Amino acid sequence: MHPRSCNLSCLGPEGFHRIRYWEWGPENALQTVICVHGLTRNGRDFDDLAKALAERGWRVVCPDIVGRGESDWLSFHTGYDFNTYISDMSQLIARLGGGSLYWVGTSMGGIIGQMVAAASHAPIKRMVLNDIGPFLDVAGLARIKGYVGTDPSFPSFELAERAINVVTDKFGPMDQAQRKRFVEVSIRKRSNGAFTMNYDPQIAWAFKENEPQSVDMWHIWPLIKCPVLVLRGADSDLLSASTSQRMQAEGPKAKELVIDGVGHAPALMSNEEISRIIEFLEAEDNQ
Amino acid sequence: MNSYSEKSFKVFAGSQFIKIAYRDWGPENASKVAICIHGLSRNMRDFDEFSNAISDNWRVLAVDMPGRGSSDWLDNKSAYNYELYEAVCAHAIALSRTEKVVWIGTSMGGILGMRLAAKGAPFSKLVLNDIGPFIPAEGRRHNQANFGKDPRFKTEEEGITYIKDTRRTFGPFTEAGWKKFGTDSLRQLDDGNWTLHYDPGLASDAPISDTNMWELWPKIQVPVLTVWGEESLLLTASTVDRMAYSGPKTEVFSVAGVGHCPGLTTPSEISAIAEFIDR
Numbered sequence: 001m002h003p004r005s006c007n008l009s010c011l012g013p014e015g016f017h018r019i020r021y022w023e024w025g026p027e028n029a030l031q032t033v034i035c036v037h038g039l040t041r042n043g044r045d046f047d048d049l050a051k052a053l054a055e056r057g058w059r060v061v062c063p064d065i066v067g068r069g070e071s072d073w074l075s076f077h078t079g080y081d082f083n084t085y086i087s088d089m090s091q092l093i094a095r096l097g098g099g100s101l102y103w104v105g106t107s108m109g110g111i112i113g114q115m116v117a118a119a120s121h122a123p124i125k126r127m128v129l130n131d132i133g134p135f136l137d138v139a140g141l142a143r144i145k146g147y148v149g150t151d152p153s154f155p156s157f158e159l160a161e162r163a164i165n166v167v168t169d170k171f172g173p174m175d176q177a178q179r180k181r182f183v184e185v186s187i188r189k190r191s192n193g194a195f196t197m198n199y200d201p202q203i204a205w206a207f208k209e210n211e212p213q214s215v216d217m218w219h220i221w222p223l224i225k226c227p228v229l230v231l232r233g234a235d236s237d238l239l240s241a242s243t244s245q246r247m248q249a250e251g252p253k254a255k256e257l258v259i260d261g262v263g264h265a266p267a268l269m270s271n272e273e274i275s276r277i278i279e280f281l282e283a284e285d286n287q
Numbered sequence: 288m289n290s291y292s293e294k295s296f297k298v299f300a301g302s303q304f305i306k307i308a309y310r311d312w313g314p315e316n317a318s319k320v321a322i323c324i325h326g327l328s329r330n331m332r333d334f335d336e337f338s339n340a341i342s343d344n345w346r347v348l349a350v351d352m353p354g355r356g357s358s359d360w361l362d363n364k365s366a367y368n369y370e371l372y373e374a375v376c377a378h379a380i381a382l383s384r385t386e387k388v389v390w391i392g393t394s395m396g397g398i399l400g401m402r403l404a405a406k407g408a409p410f411s412k413l414v415l416n417d418i419g420p421f422i423p424a425e426g427r428r429h430n431q432a433n434f435g436k437d438p439r440f441k442t443e444e445e446g447i448t449y450i451k452d453t454r455r456t457f458g459p460f461t462e463a464g465w466k467k468f469g470t471d472s473l474r475q476l477d478d479g480n481w482t483l484h485y486d487p488g489l490a491s492d493a494p495i496s497d498t499n500m501w502e503l504w505p506k507i508q509v510p511v512l513t514v515w516g517e518e519s520l521l522l523t524a525s526t527v528d529r530m531a532y533s534g535p536k537t538e539v540f541s542v543a544g545v546g547h548c549p550g551l552t553t554p555s556e557i558s559a560i561a562e563f564i565d566r
Contacts, residue, residue: 007386011377015406087374090299094378098294120303 001051003062005070008095010088012066013079019088020070021063022046025054032059033102033281034092036109038265040148040199042069044185045106048178048269053278063092065108067200069185077202085112093123102281106130107238107265111217118223128277129230129254131265133243134217140238140264142212149204153194160187160195170235170263178269221251228254229280231273235263255280289313289342291335293357298378300353300361300371307375308357309350310335313342321389321564322379323349324396326548328434328485330356332471333393336552341561350379352395354486364488372399373406380409387411389564394418394430394521394548398500405506412564413507415537416514417548419526422498426520430547435490440481446473456518456546464552504534511537512563514556518546538563 003022010019022043033053035046043062050060064071066088067080074080089112093101101123105113110132117124147167154160161183174182188198232244247254257276259266266273291312297304310331321341323334331349338347351358352375354367361367376399380388389412392400397418404410433453440446447469460468474484515527530537540559542549549556 008381009377009409010381011373011403011406011408016377016408086299090297090304090374091378091381094296094298095381095384097382097384116299118302119299121297121306122304123297 001054003047003050008092010066010091012074012084012087014075017066017072017074019063019066019072019092021061021092022050024050024060024062025058027059029057029059029099031057031100031102032061032096033104034089034096035060035062035104036089036106036112037062037065037068038107038109039144039203040068040186040197041106042185042198044069045182046104046268047181049104049274049277052274053281056278056282058281059096061092061096063089065112067203069198073200074202077205080200080203080205082112082115086115089116100125102126102128104128104130104268104277105132106268107132114217114220114224117226118220120223122226124226126227126281126283127224127229128280129228130268131231131233131236131239133230133239133247134221135240135243135246136215137238137240137243138212138214140236141207141215143237145204145207145212148207149201151196151201153190153196155194157187157195160197164197170233170237171265172262172267173259173270174267175269178267182267218246221247224252226252227280227283228252229257229277230254231257231259231266231268231277233262233264233266234258234260236265238264289339291338291342291347295357296378296382298371298375300366300374305353305359305361307350307353307359307378309348309379310338312338312347312349313345315346317344317346318385319344319389319564320346320348320383320385321391322376322383323347323391324352324376324393324399325349325355326394326396327430328355328472328483328489329393330471330484332356333468334391334551335467335471337391337557337560340557341564345564346383348379348383350375354489356484360486360488364486364491367486367489369399369402373403376403377408390414391560391564392416392418393551401500401503401507404509405503410509413509413511413535414514414560414563415511416551417516417519417522419513419522419530420500420504421523421526421529422521423523424495424497426522426547427495427498429520431490431495435487437487438482439476440473443470443473443475443481446481446483456516456520457548458545458550459542459553460550464550468550501529504530507535509535510563511535512560513537513539514549514551514560515539515541516545516547516549517541517543519548521547 110129393416397415
């Protein structure tokens with residue numbers, strides 16, 4: 001099973017830019033789940049989850065956020081912000097037409113998800129937050145600042161692979177084949193034959209220009225009205241156990257799934273993760 | 288008679304999603320899609336005759352902009368601005384599911400067409416109904432004379448008469464056409480009275496001056512057809528000339544005997560547009 005490669009012209013801060021999204025499953029499905037990746041990642045991270053959902057009749061839509069993967073890059077770095085990302089996702093939601101909409105967001109994709117779901121009349125029925133919540137620990141942000149947007153050049157694929165494995169060693173669990181594909185979609189070949197990361201280094205501008213500090217979005221948590229499942233890597237340095245506990249106690253009162261042996265972030269490739277996500281998305285609403 | 292279904296989509300606007308209504312005409316999987324956007328105080332119903340005429344092989348999406356017709360009204364009236372309208376238009380383009388769309392805009396809808404085209408919108412063609420990159424203050428003043436007045440009418444007929452009296456430069460319409468135009472402009476309140484079909488809060492008291500958008504004109508890279516009401520106070524002969532000789536060098540279809548703006552209901556207007564977009 002392969003995804004359909006689709007394009008969408010989105011109006012953004014520099015006029016229209018093109019967004020690539022990967023669509024799985026029946027085009028006219030009644031239920032659609034949008035899967036949004038983390039800061040430096042792209043829509044292909046969700047291949048395994050998307051396949052499993054598509055086989056059950058879901059349409060699954062995995063965008064490459066602007067500046068990542070196969071989507072356009074912006075000219076000016078300041079356009080890489082949550083206003084742009086949310087506006088793009090709103091346009092993507094319009095593209096997908098009616099029907100029920102669900103959200104799976106890893107890290108940055110979960111921040112976008114929380115902001116979208118907190119808006120009144122948000123068209124999100126259920127949301128999975130992967131190792132992200134309304135409070136981001138400074139430790140994780142400082143670690144990310146250390147590697148993001150350095151625009152490295154590697155003479156060989158293997159060296160690029162090694163560098164990616166270093167900065168994503170807490171990402172998992174993945175078997176060998178999954179790790180291989182995870183690396184493949186992370187690497188882009190430059191015009192001169194060298195290898196680098198598959199994103200515009202300018203996406204990191206906010207990390208570069210600011211000292212790392214924790215991010216507090218607790219004010220939007222009670223505005224989220226849809227059921228939430230939070231996955232937490234047991235060793236996560238971005239989503240702490242205490243933040244997760246508060247997410248379970250307040251607002252939408254999230255359900256929690258802890259993934260042992262991984263940090264930021266669970267890869268959503270294991271049978272356990274996939275089956276628990278499907279179970280949550282397909283649960284009957286009692287509301 | 289072709290049919291339409293009335294649908295809606297959502298647009299993220301600050302802390303809320305707003306509901307935008309549209310009429311969806313013609314085959315849903317058509318590769319040829321036209322998006323129609325109305326003028327300042329108007330709504331999607333202005334394109335019924337045109338949509339009906341071309342929707343054998345065109346899908347037509349006629350959209351109510353925020354504050355008009357069946358779309359949501361905003362609590363914060365200052366949020367009625369071109370930034371929001373452009374976002375709404377981009378969502379309509381997205382939902383068309385095609386690579387390129389034809390844009391048909393009357394007055395404000397044409398301003399949006401020019402602005403979006405200059406930003407690289409995926410248009411194949413642009414139709415401007417009685418609007419161009421320069422609008423004299425006098426024309427704007429005239430067009431907005433009764434805008435935002437929020438009148439009440441005891442009967443629908445009374446409302447139709449008011450529309451006819453205040454919108455005499457529109458047309459040409461038959462007697463039945465005036466009745467439809469009037470009916471489309473009205474909505475009934477819970478108390479039985481009739482009023483206009485838009486949020487009176489759309490009107491602002493900002494001073495009216497000339498609007499000069501010539502910097503957009505050379506950025507428009509697609510073929511343009513301008514439908515021109517020859518007596519228009521908003522689109523003058525000299526502006527039409529410059530539109531025809533510079534930038535995208537618009538074709539012009541003039542409609543004699545009307546001002547702002549042509550109603551797009553006569554066979555000659557409809558076939559002029561159909562011929563242009565089908566070419």
